[in-house]
Amino acid sequence: MSGNSANQHHWSGVLSSALDAVGHTPLIHLKRIQEAQGLQCRLLGKVEFFSAGGSVKDRIAKRMVEEAEKDGRLIPGKSVIIEPTSGNTGMGLALASALKGYQCIITLPAKMSLEKEVMLRALGAEIVRTPSWDSPESHIGVAHKLRDSMPNAVILDQYSNPNNPLAHYHTTFPEIMASPSSDFENKEIDLIVAGAGTGGTITGLSDAIRDREKAFPEKNKTTVVAVDPVGSILGGGEPGNYAVEGIGYDFFPEVLKPNAPSIDDWVKVNDDEAFAMTKLMIRKEALFVGGSSGSALAGALKYLHSPKGQSIASNPNANVIIILPDGVRNYLSKDWFLEGAQGPSNPLREKMREIIGREL
Numbered sequence: 001m002s003g004n005s006a007n008q009h010h011w012s013g014v015l016s017s018a019l020d021a022v023g024h025t026p027l028i029h030l031k032r033i034q035e036a037q038g039l040q041c042r043l044l045g046k047v048e049f050f051s052a053g054g055s056v057k058d059r060i061a062k063r064m065v066e067e068a069e070k071d072g073r074l075i076p077g078k079s080v081i082i083e084p085t086s087g088n089t090g091m092g093l094a095l096a097s098a099l100k101g102y103q104c105i106i107t108l109p110a111k112m113s114l115e116k117e118v119m120l121r122a123l124g125a126e127i128v129r130t131p132s133w134d135s136p137e138s139h140i141g142v143a144h145k146l147r148d149s150m151p152n153a154v155i156l157d158q159y160s161n162p163n164n165p166l167a168h169y170h171t172t173f174p175e176i177m178a179s180p181s182s183d184f185e186n187k188e189i190d191l192i193v194a195g196a197g198t199g200g201t202i203t204g205l206s207d208a209i210r211d212r213e214k215a216f217p218e219k220n221k222t223t224v225v226a227v228d229p230v231g232s233i234l235g236g237g238e239p240g241n242y243a244v245e246g247i248g249y250d251f252f253p254e255v256l257k258p259n260a261p262s263i264d265d266w267v268k269v270n271d272d273e274a275f276a277m278t279k280l281m282i283r284k285e286a287l288f289v290g291g292s293s294g295s296a297l298a299g300a301l302k303y304l305h306s307p308k309g310q311s312i313a314s315n316p317n318a319n320v321i322i323i324l325p326d327g328v329r330n331y332l333s334k335d336w337f338l339e340g341a342q343g344p345s346n347p348l349r350e351k352m353r354e355i356i357g358r359e360l
């Protein structure tokens with residue numbers, strides 16, 4: 001079976017490797033949260049942790065490697081793949097490297113989780129932890145230094161590689177449109193919301209949406225909203241620290257098209273808002289999503305509850321697609337997840353404590 005068949009929604013048959021299990025993620029109705037928020041529109045999450053390497057970035061890793069093999073930049077058994085990443089692109093590249101026989105080096109900023117580092121090492125990648133964003137010692141600076149002094153080393157460079165947005169143009173978007181669900185029968189997307197890191201996800205989706213609008217001018221126009229953490233400059237504001245991983249930067253990546261007609265609006269979200277929404281999705285929708293998924297949901301809700309979002313929020317035929325980029329298993333050791341994970345005391349636990357006779 002081909003891993004490229006975008007309209008395939010359930011795995012069947014025998015796949016030739018884990019690379020064939022990249023993408024093909026489910027679109028899941030976040031019905032409980034939609035109702036609790038008093039929204040008439042449908043909230044639909046594209047849940048990317050179901051992909052083989054656990055995130056939306058598997059798609060671009062696979063495409064960047066395959067395209068570089070086609071044009072001869074990568075030679076299995078010979079090339080060394082080096083990439084600066086917040087971890088998830090690294091996971092996809094390390095997965096492809098393990099299967100195809102590349103050496104793989106990932107430069108990873110210090111704030112990124114231990115879980116990502118350990119999984120990368122388990123896949124056979126070499127890891128360099130780096131301090132800050134904007135110095136020669138940054139993950140980008142160190143990756144270039146290694147590449148410049150190693151024969152056969154290649155940086156595929158997700159920040160400038162056109163195959164980053166194209167992966168979403170050719171897989172994420174067609175999968176959404178092909179979703180076989182009565183909850184998405186009319187196949188109209190009224191609002192699509194995604195966080196921006198490199199911007200590949202939102203730019204690729206937006207390019208596909210705008211091309212579809214040109215092909216079918218009678219259809220609804222889709223509003224594209226990008227979500228950016230407080231502390232990142234992409235959606236405006238001052239640079240600063242924040243804990244959520246994978247989104248926001250202190251420079252504009254080349255693949256990001258930040259203005260209309262690509263992106264209609266930016267919404268800023270802080271860590272507390274993001275992590276509260278991550279925990280809400282786990283508790284109410286039983287979806288083990290990561291921190292930037294909480295940012296995306298928080299951004300979508302802010303937009304829908306604002307005056308600009310009113311006509312979509314109150315329309316029962318409107319579909320809102322939210323990209324949920326990775327899973328919380330990437331972040332189990334982080335304080336934001338461990339704090340309050342058990343939830344407040346409740347009558348069931350009180351009863352159990354009475355029966356068992358000790359604190360639980």
Ligand code: PMP
Nearest residue numbers: 088197198199200201246292325
């Ligand atoms: N969330 C997470 C967890 C990520 O790793 C990334 C990739 N940096 C994103 C969101 C953003 O994706 P993109 O780079 O396509 O903007």
